[in-house]
Amino acid sequence: MVRGAEKVRFPTGGPPPTKSGMEYVNIGLEDQMEIRGYTPTTWKTTVTWICIVLTAGLLRVVFHWKPEWMLSCTHSRSSLATAVKLLLKDQYEQWFVEKVNVHRAEEVRRAIYGDNEIAVEVQSILKLLFLETQNNQSPGVIAIRALDLITITVPPVLPAAMTIGIIYAQRRLKLANIYCISPRTINLCGSINVVCFDKTGTLTEDGIDMHGVVPTENNVFQDVEPDVQQLPQCPTLWAIASCHSLSLIDGQLKGDPLDMKLFFSTEWEFIEPGPKVQGHQIPTLVRSQTSTAASAGSEHEESIVELGVLRQYVFVSSLQRMSVVAYNFRNDMFECYVKGSPEKLVTLSRPETVPADFQEVLREYAPQQGYRMLALAYKRMPDMQWDKVKNIHREDVECDLEFLGLVALENRLKPQTTPVISQLRQANIRTVMITGDNTLTALSVARHCGMILKSQKAIMVSVDATQLVPGTKAPLLRYKYVNFKDPDEHEGSELDTVASENDSTAVHVQLQDENEAYRFAVDGKTFDVIRYSYPDLLPRILVRGTVFSRMSPDQKAVVVEVLQKLGYFVGMCGDGANDCG
Numbered sequence: 001m002v003r004g005a006e007k008v009r010f011p012t013g014g015p016p017p018t019k020s021g022m023e024y025v026n027i028g029l030e031d032q033m034e035i036r037g038y039t040p041t042t043w044k045t046t047v048t049w050i051c052i053v054l055t056a057g058l059l060r061v062v063f064h065w066k067p068e069w070m071l072s073c074t075h076s077r078s079s080l081a082t083a084v085k086l087l088l089k090d091q092y093e094q095w096f097v098e099k100v101n102v103h104r105a106e107e108v109r110r111a112i113y114g115d116n117e118i119a120v121e122v123q124s125i126l127k128l129l130f131l132e133t134q135n136n137q138s139p140g141v142i143a144i145r146a147l148d149l150i151t152i153t154v155p156p157v158l159p160a161a162m163t164i165g166i167i168y169a170q171r172r173l174k175l176a177n178i179y180c181i182s183p184r185t186i187n188l189c190g191s192i193n194v195v196c197f198d199k200t201g202t203l204t205e206d207g208i209d210m211h212g213v214v215p216t217e218n219n220v221f222q223d224v225e226p227d228v229q230q231l232p233q234c235p236t237l238w239a240i241a242s243c244h245s246l247s248l249i250d251g252q253l254k255g256d257p258l259d260m261k262l263f264f265s266t267e268w269e270f271i272e273p274g275p276k277v278q279g280h281q282i283p284t285l286v287r288s289q290t291s292t293a294a295s296a297g298s299e300h301e302e303s304i305v306e307l308g309v310l311r312q313y314v315f316v317s318s319l320q321r322m323s324v325v326a327y328n329f330r331n332d333m334f335e336c337y338v339k340g341s342p343e344k345l346v347t348l349s350r351p352e353t354v355p356a357d358f359q360e361v362l363r364e365y366a367p368q369q370g371y372r373m374l375a376l377a378y379k380r381m382p383d384m385q386w387d388k389v390k391n392i393h394r395e396d397v398e399c400d401l402e403f404l405g406l407v408a409l410e411n412r413l414k415p416q417t418t419p420v421i422s423q424l425r426q427a428n429i430r431t432v433m434i435t436g437d438n439t440l441t442a443l444s445v446a447r448h449c450g451m452i453l454k455s456q457k458a459i460m461v462s463v464d465a466t467q468l469v470p471g472t473k474a475p476l477l478r479y480k481y482v483n484f485k486d487p488d489e490h491e492g493s494e495l496d497t498v499a500s501e502n503d504s505t506a507v508h509v510q511l512q513d514e515n516e517a518y519r520f521a522v523d524g525k526t527f528d529v530i531r532y533s534y535p536d537l538l539p540r541i542l543v544r545g546t547v548f549s550r551m552s553p554d555q556k557a558v559v560v561e562v563l564q565k566l567g568y569f570v571g572m573c574g575d576g577a578n579d580c581g
């Protein structure tokens with residue numbers, strides 16, 4: 001419709017007829033007019049306004065009296081269907097410029113109410129409420145229903161209602177000491193149906209307790225030593241005392257809680273800065289205070305061990321390790337100490353230094369009590385010199401190591417973990433663990449906190465890099481039941497029903513199981529193989545995956561993204577830099 005409709009009437013039944021390329025309105029009437037459509041053109045408008053400025057506004061005054069000129073200078077011809085402005089010429093050769101005022105009721109409504117607007121007839125609502133009163137509904141219920149209906153009927157109330165809801169929700173969260181930096185997210189949280197948890201520091205306590213050290217001697221694991229101070233002066237103790245990234249801030253030792261726990265267990269002294277040796281400043285010195293040897297009456301001088309830490313390669317989650325290069329005053333030699341995940345340190349150690357029963361000992365600790373295991377390794381650097389130590393590369397340090405032993409740390413669940421997991425389950429919200437820790441430890445924690453129920457079986461999916469699926473380049477995937485009492489997986493007929501080893505589609509059969517009797521545990525290496533070599537399997541594994549272990553920070557983010565692509569609304573709860581994706 002054109003503004004000033006009394007002037008213009010399109011013939012009913014279609015657009016105005018065209019005569020020699022011209023279009024007309026009010027055809028055959030006294031006020032028949034020629035009509036042209038125009039749409040704005042940016043460059044024309046810009047040039048026109050520059051000219052207006054250059055003429056000190058004079059041109060604008062001219063345009064005031066000749067609006068058709070202004071229109072030609074700032075707009076281009078277009079069809080009437082797309083026109084934003086119309087130029088009308090009457091029989092007396094007079095020009096009129098009119099704005100097209102298209103009545104787009106639908107668009108206007110959508111702009112105001114949003115896409116989800118629902119139209120409800122008020123009469124029916126009143127009828128409904130009347131019937132509710134007839135049914136002896138309590139006034140409270142009727143009031144809530146009435147508010148519900150009003151919100152539906154009068155959609156503009158929604159933003160106000162949402163804001164009030166958010167403010168109310170924020171207050172409730174504040175009472176629980178939860179602060180939300182993006183209040184709009186509170187509404188989104190209502191849609192969440194999967195929550196991913198990091199393990200260490202989130203589900204389990206951060207300030208973990210030391211269970212003990214399992215040192216090696218002649219490549220054989222010794223009995224566990226619960227008291228670190230009882231360890232003799234040896235590289236195992238020196239690794240615990242020196243391999244950390246602690247530092248003094250305002251006179252207080254600060255750093256990773258795990259590092260603090262380990263260092264404090266030695267009761268060594270931490271001195272920062274250390275002394276100057278041969279003109280070289282030692283940034284950090286750690287020194288044994290007393291030792292078993294000293295208390296036994298040996299020479300005090302001999303019992304003191306001092307390690308000057310000169311280089312520090314900080315802990316990197318994706319590398320699963322950290323290391324230091326230290327000057328051992330007692331041996332008058334540079335030594336490197338490495339601490340990290342057992343799996344990683346085994347690959348960096350000389351095979352002959354790793355006890356043959358490494359896997360068995362590791363499994364002894366992980367599954368039943370979910371100990372958090374660390375390994376220690378070291379090497380002597382007899383050729384290293386003071387001026388070279390500053391420039392040595394990490395990869396040159398962390399290689400050809402001598403395996404020293406394991407450290408077992410207690411992996412205690414936070415008291416609130418199990419109730420929260422159960423609450424989420426009751427709310428039909430799935431819980432998933434994505435951790436950088438070892439699969440067995442993660443599985444154990446998942447079982448203890450109720451993420452994997454007693455009625456559910458856990459299936460560990462792992463990759464066998466030594467074998468390829470015949471006729472493809474895809475490494476073989478293996479599916480193993482996890483027996484929580486006995487760390488050894490039991491294979492046999494039961495396992496065969498889950499999946500045949502080279503037939504990934506067999507898993508699909510189990511995924512149809514509505515009782516959710518199976519939960520998958522996948523480690524980072526296997527996750528990558530599934531992603532790239534078995535893309536069809538990935539969604540199926542993710543739908544029933546509960547434990548994702550040894551995941552790098554990037555992989556943690558990928559799990560969340562894939563879950564989102566599957567249609568889940570995902571929340572991620574973590575405490576560390578490796579959870580920031």
Ligand SMILES: Nc1ncnc2c1ncn2[C@@H]1O[C@H](COP(=O)(O)OP(=O)(O)OP(=O)(O)O)[C@@H](O)[C@H]1O
Nearest residue numbers: 198199200315317320321322339340341435436437
């Ligand atoms: N300060 C550290 N020094 C050396 N190694 C460490 C240290 N912290 C962790 N690790 C080793 O590196 C592995 C990966 O650590 P990461 O921080 O990614 O995960 P996490 O702490 O085990 O678990 P989560 O992801 O649940 O917090 C750990 O399992 C552990 O073996």
